[in-house]
Amino acid sequence: MTAETNTGPMIGQRHLQTFLLFLSIVVNYMAKFNAGVAVVAMTNADNANPNFPEYDWNEMERSYILSSFFWGYIMTQFMGGWLCRRYGARITMFVSTMGSALLVALIPWCVSWGGWQAYCGIRMAMGLFQGFLFPCIHAHLANWCPVQERNRLGALANTGIDCGTLVAMFASGLLAASSIGWPGIFYVSCGVGVLWCILWWIFGANQPKESKFIGEAELNYIETSINSSRKAEEAELKATGPIPVPWKAIWTSVPFWALMITRCCQSWGYSTLQTEMPAYMNGVLLMDMKSNALYSALPYFASWIMAFVYLIIADILLTRGIMSITGIRKSVNSIAFFVPAAALIGVSFLDSTQKTLAVVLMCTNVGINAGSTIGSTINTIDLSPNHAGILMGIVNTAANTVPILTPLLVGIIVKDDHDREQWQIVFIISAIIFCVGNIVYVTFGQMVNQPWDAPDFMDKQRSSNLQEVGLSKALEAQQSEKVEEAKRKESEAALEKNESNETGGTMEN
Template sequence: MAAEKNMGPLIGQRHIQAFLLFLSITVNYTAKFNASVAVVAMTNSETTNPNFPEFDWNEMERSYILSSFFWGYILTQFLGGWLCRRYGARLTMFVSTIGSALLALLPPFCVSWGGWQAYCTIRVGMGLFQGFLFPCIHAHLANWCPVNERNRLGAFANTGIDCGTLMAMFLSGKIAASSMGWPGIFYISSTVGIIWCIVWLIFGANTPRESKFISEAELKYIESSINQGGKENEVQNARQIPVPWKAIFTSLPFWALMVARCSQAWGYSTLQTEMPTYMNGVLLMDMKSNAVYSALPYLASWIMAFVYLIISDILLNRGVLSITAVRKSFNTISFWVPAITLIGVGFVDSSQTTLAIVLMTLNVGINSGNTIGSAINTIDLSPNHAGILMGIVNSAANMLPMITPLFVGIIVKDQHDRVQWQVVFIISAIVFFLGNLFYIMFGKMAKQPWDDSDFLDNYQTCRIAEDGQSKREKAEKPIK
């Protein structure tokens, strides 16, 4: 009983921080992915509100718009990790979200005279700002999550990915069909981003010790849990710990994580960015139906994220599976089942819309297990360098969503041609399968030696000792 009381309030500041991270991901993902619906509305106003301008953009130009966000996004991932270490997550995440929110307001004013090129430029800028986000989120989770709550709080925060994508797919279509038309998509997205920034400035804190609202009991509980296996205040002082670059880039578990996240990015981004176009072109759905059915898989994903979270908590708390078994099992389910359903999606046509919706819903819903499976593996490997790891991994992973719309644009010359879409989905299925196989073979869920705050000092000491021993051996070697 005493241990439970020392955990602080039932809803403590660590839960508030996780909820704020969830909201941050939600508002940023809404702004990030509403373009897939907005582009359809802006080029086919008859299915939404015909009182607003319509643009004659071909499939390749639309692909440029959808991929342009990632042109900026990949450039600032590593910078986001560095800024978070230097200035903390509170300021860096505020700059990330406010910058993206203000830019989200511009398309209705700029696209009419600047065309698709202006829209691309705006989305590149949004990508530059949002690139700071996930390195900060993983570093913030490492600072705030007690060891036995990392899986729960980290997975909960990341459900914002599903919620934000759901909002982008469902609400954007509804807004575009309303009296606000497609410009309303951008106005509302910008407004909610600004509101989050205000709330974050009030309640956000880099560490538990910096929080103005945390209780003494919760503060002691978090700090004692985080530091139970290491030196005092090790994670809280991560900004002062040198980064062991060589050790990271020669670590096989790190590369297993990298491969898993890259393969996830390829398969998932194919559906995220191309689903509205596929449903409009092959399944011949109008925009209002498109909005509902495009959003349905992400509703399933959001629900399934909590199902995975509950199941993993039960398995871990009852000692049924280790954290390694949970992560690899969930990742396998979330990669290999969608690999099968992706292939199935490519073999349906406009007379089988119900089957297509079922398959795509299963695909995205089951894939949500990748959050527990591999997305938060950065914190397992290195709490001290979680932000830096996420910056590196996300930089690589988000090169692929930049490529996939262009890749689809090369293969799909006619958006009504089902055979061309089959090629796209089969390739994505193969990537899913091979990426998870590598993760199963080489992934690790334990803190790596290079996470220690004195790793570089010890490494240098060993090198000096080895050099000294080598010199002594040479000096003592008899001359023949």
């Protein structure tokens, strides 16, 4: 008779931790992406609440503001993992979110005397703090999620990305048009961030055994599942030893470069919409702030829903053997890149009389692009399960460099945000980059473990190098012997000739 595993309550502390991680992404994304709406309200008071200051910032200055967050963000990606290992996710995420929340509250006061430069400085500092976030989230999930629930709980936590972007767009527009005006965007973002920190400090725990609220049954269930998995990993590690990172092989791998180029291209198109959509809707489509808020948020609601749709479809195709993992990845990625590229070009030719169609195309763009997660984001696991974390760190850093550039390009191209032709250039460039990225991925991308993923790859390479060196030395020795032999024969021949000449001379005398 098989004993039934007691997993504790149906909704337990592991679910609460997952929900807190979901909320952490939401509140941090609110602080991260509220600038897209805020700069529109701050530079066009008539479009929001006119009782608050208006600033005369040109498109380039607005672009610096939108870009500045990522100046700091890319600098602390790897540091976040180190801090989490040293101090734990609880304190690191608390500092990350609290620091970002307090900084965002300073913006209304600092901008009044420091202008757009102060705004840039604060957003850069926010990026430094938020760079710690995702390494901590992944580490916390690893400590709290039973192995068999890891994918499900991890996916639920990461839906905070789309939800946070949605809330940032929608809430920011409503707040800017309300009685508290555009400063309210920052104060509310600060408030929800501080509230999350309080909840996290009370309920968050680095590991299940540190939680004051977890039941014994759930604790045993989580620890048994994780420990059994870790014992298997430790046994493998003991047998093979630590797996060295084959840096040279990674940086010379064509499939890895194809993945990195693809992720950068996806980041280009997606970040263009994230940061510039409110300005485009206000300038070209002539939407007021409330309408802008609703319609700016709708595409991210579509993305949130489509993420689950893609997941279900891909699971059915794979489990029923209808398509291979290579076919699924490349097909889904092609849909997620080519369709948004066409939608971007379509949007660029619409004007204020075609608002509904513009919103539909934008929802199509962002919603269909949600498939890029299945299409290419998790391709790191296909290439190298043993080095997936290293690959993700490199790719994620490169992809997060792109949002620094996209607003700056918009600032160079768009001098008048009411000029539809200038926006056409921006959207067509993004569409071309989408297409190029997918062509590279379909042509050179691979969904199989690379030779350098093998634990003994470096040993084999060293052995091969030693064999090559040994063969080379043997050839050199052989060549040297031949040269010496030739010299010896030449010397003997010369000696014989001299002896012959001497003998001939003696006989003549």
